[in-house]
Amino acid sequence: MKSILTLTVNGRRREDLVPDNLLLLDYLREQLGLTGTKQGCDGGECGACTVLVDDQPRLACSTLAVQMQGRRVETIEGLAKGGRMSRLQQAFHEKLGTQCGFCTPGMIMAAEALLRRNPHPSREEIKAALAGNLCRCTGYVKIIESVEAASG
Amino acid sequence: MNLLPDVRVHRPATLEEAVRLKAASEGARFLAGGTDLLVNLRRGLGEPTALIDLTAVADLGAIRREGEALWVGAGVTLADLARHPDVPPALAEAALAVAGPTHRAAATLGGNLCQDTRCVFYNQSQWWRESNSFCLKKEGDKCQVVAKSDRCYATYHGDIAPALMVLDAEALLVGPDGARRVKVAELYRETGASHLTLAEGEVLAVVVLPPLPGWRAAYRKVRIRDAIDFPLAGVAGALKRNGDVIGGFRMAITGTNSAPLAVDAAELIGRPWDADAAAVLAQLLRKKASVLRTTIVGPAYRRRVIQGMARKLVDELWA
Numbered sequence: 306m307k308s309i310l311t312l313t314v315n316g317r318r319r320e321d322l323v324p325d326n327l328l329l330l331d332y333l334r335e336q337l338g339l340t341g342t343k344q345g346c347d348g349g350e351c352g353a354c355t356v357l358v359d360d361q362p363r364l365a366c367s368t369l370a371v372q373m374q375g376r377r378v379e380t381i382e383g384l385a386k387g388g389r390m391s392r393l394q395q396a397f398h399e400k401l402g403t404q405c406g407f408c409t410p411g412m413i414m415a416a417e418a419l420l421r422r423n424p425h426p427s428r429e430e431i432k433a434a435l436a437g438n439l440c441r442c443t444g445y446v447k448i449i450e451s452v453e454a455a456s457g
Numbered sequence: 458m459n460l461l462p463d464v465r466v467h468r469p470a471t472l473e474e475a476v477r478l479k480a481a482s483e484g485a486r487f488l489a490g491g492t493d494l495l496v497n498l499r500r501g502l503g504e505p506t507a508l509i510d511l512t513a514v515a516d517l518g519a520i521r522r523e524g525e526a527l528w529v530g531a532g533v534t535l536a537d538l539a540r541h542p543d544v545p546p547a548l549a550e551a552a553l554a555v556a557g558p559t560h561r562a563a564a565t566l567g568g569n570l571c572q573d574t575r576c577v578f579y580n581q582s583q584w585w586r587e588s589n590s591f592c593l594k595k596e597g598d599k600c601q602v603v604a605k606s607d608r609c610y611a612t613y614h615g616d617i618a619p620a621l622m623v624l625d626a627e628a629l630l631v632g633p634d635g636a637r638r639v640k641v642a643e644l645y646r647e648t649g650a651s652h653l654t655l656a657e658g659e660v661l662a663v664v665v666l667p668p669l670p671g672w673r674a675a676y677r678k679v680r681i682r683d684a685i686d687f688p689l690a691g692v693a694g695a696l697k698r699n700g701d702v703i704g705g706f707r708m709a710i711t712g713t714n715s716a717p718l719a720v721d722a723a724e725l726i727g728r729p730w731d732a733d734a735a736a737v738l739a740q741l742l743r744k745k746a747s748v749l750r751t752t753i754v755g756p757a758y759r760r761r762v763i764q765g766m767a768r769k770l771v772d773e774l775w776a
Binding site: 306308325326327328330331344347348349350352355358361362363364366367368369371372374415433434436437438 | 459461462463464465466468488491492495496499508510512513536556557558559560562563684685
């Protein structure tokens with residue numbers, strides 16, 4: 306079964322024919338080629354697939370593409386403007402918030418959602434906002450410092 | 458590409474349409490935030506023929522005052538529930554204790570209440586379960602937790618239900634034969650394989666919270682990963698202090714049995730909260746919580762921790 310999906314992805318309005326049982330993750334990665342969104346645990350436990358839906362963080366691995374009808378979806382690819390990284394991306398780069406990089410798109414999208422809601426979060430608020438995202442390299446300290454640098 | 462069952466997804470705009478679609482399509486399931494159901498479907502736990510997505514039903518998403526009571530739509534997300542000013546603190550606390558922020562942005566009140574029971578032998582991939590000869594809850598004929606049992610012992614791990622139970626909340630169910638209101642506790646039965654009492658085709662539409670002047674309530678849980686996990690055990694309590702004695706007392710537990718259960722502690726009413734009362738409560742909890750080997754943490758810890766948590770929680774409510 307397929308349906309017509311109308312939505313906005315990274316600021317561009319799209320209309321696609323998608324299978325009803327297609328996950329948002331596979332729609333982004335396979336159908337649109339936006340492979341910045343990562344497939345990690347497949348159970349909603351790691352946060353690597355975090356994208357923004359109407360400014361809220363959302364797990365693309367446990368969301369159906371057709372549920373995004375009329376919604377505004379943003380992925381890591383949408384943050385850079387005119388070939389320049391966003392302030393948050395730049396901060397992750399400069400403060401070494403990235404090591405292997407696999408969790409980074411999810412981390413940045415979860416932090417982006419926080420900063421849109423609360424541009425000057427405390428350390429505790431940053432930790433709470435990133436609670437659903439696992440990183441196996443950094444020990445989180447550099448990630449929190451990166452978000453702090455972007456919010457200062 | 459990830460495989461999900463080949464389903465038709467319906468996106469009704471009204472509750473009436475949702476109920477009609479459910480009645481018309483055999484084997485269909487309701488879907489809300491998807492944080493429980495879609496994860497399970499990806500592991501082969503369920504083969505619905507269709508999914509009826511309730512997230513487009515506008516009137517499920519409201520929180521409003523109706524006289525003295527607070528009506529919370531089942532489609533309200535846990536994130537919205539946690540930050541709404543009219544929501545009682547104990548309920549906001551329970552909502553905030555569910556999973557991580559990303560789940561709470563999608564997961565709904567109704568979806569949380571109707572979440573599937575869980576077991577270390579059930580929440581596994583198809584090949585894992587197959588190599589273990591499956592289990593009573595799905596495809597198998599033997600419970601891996603209690604070998605000689607004819608019922609499934611999968612555990613209910615929802616955080617919100619016990620909080621609603623001590624807040625004396627009711628659920629409004631809408632089905633093909635009209636609407637009915639039941640106490641939240643009556644939504645469940647203690648059978649892991651079919652723990653919900655909703656009739657075929659019924660949908661949980663609204664949770665109704667009565668005013669509780671003079672009561673204090675709270676919810677506590679323990680989990681492996683504090684940032685995100687289901688409760689290994691959870692306890693909600695509500696207390697009304699009448700001078701130096703307990704005037705009213707309600708407690709409910711989760712993460713221990715196949716349903717969230719109320720702990721009948723009527724014998725505590727009229728006496729002060731002291732060491733003797735705490736011992737009585739511990740005894741009642743020991744009888745009520747039948748913790749089994751359904752999580753990777755052993756049952757001994759979960760049995761003990763629920764008593765400790767309950768005592769601390771009542772200490773706080775009494776102070």
